[in-house]
Amino acid sequence: MGDDVKRFVLAQMVGGWFVGDFEPTAFRTSVAEVCYKTHSAGEAWPAHYHAVATEINLLVRGEMRLGDTVLRAGDIFTFSPNEIAAPTFVTDCELVVVKVPSVEGDKYVVP
Numbered sequence: 001m002g003d004d005v006k007r008f009v010l011a012q013m014v015g016g017w018f019v020g021d022f023e024p025t026a027f028r029t030s031v032a033e034v035c036y037k038t039h040s041a042g043e044a045w046p047a048h049y050h051a052v053a054t055e056i057n058l059l060v061r062g063e064m065r066l067g068d069t070v071l072r073a074g075d076i077f078t079f080s081p082n083e084i085a086a087p088t089f090v091t092d093c094e095l096v097v098v099k100v101p102s103v104e105g106d107k108y109v110v111p
Contacts, residue, residue: 010036020102033099039064039089047086047110053099055079062093084110 008026010018018026020033033053039045039062059075065088071077079085099106 020099021104022102030102031100033097033102035095035097035099037095037097039087039093039095041089041091041093043089045087045089047084049082049084049108049110050079050099050103050106051108052081052103052106053101054081055085056098056100058096060094060096063090064088064093065090086110 006026008018008024010016013024013026014022015035016037017033017035019029021028021030022033041062056078057076059071059073059077061073063073064071066077066086069077070090
């Protein structure tokens with residue numbers, strides 16, 4: 001690697017988030033957040049929404065459900081502000097998640 005290349009380790013990022021307006025991060029910006037997430041089959045994930053951000057998801061590996069919709073590797077799906085995300089992980093899953101913009105505290109768990 002050249003002397004100007006900065007290196008980061010995903011394991012040192014919080015929850016897989018490595019771009020956004022928070023620390024630690026590989027690139028700090030308020031424009032967007034980027035994350036690499038893994039979820040285990042059957043993992044409980046609380047229903048939640050974002051009041052400001054739009055969330056764009058790429059399911060890299062696995063199968064999951066959102067309501068009656070089955071999603072498989074290669075599917076891209078989005079959540080608009082105030083739209084509730086309540087996923088069920090059918091198999092082990094890997095996702096790349098982008099949220100626009102990066103707003104601290106913009107995650108609200110649905111009771």
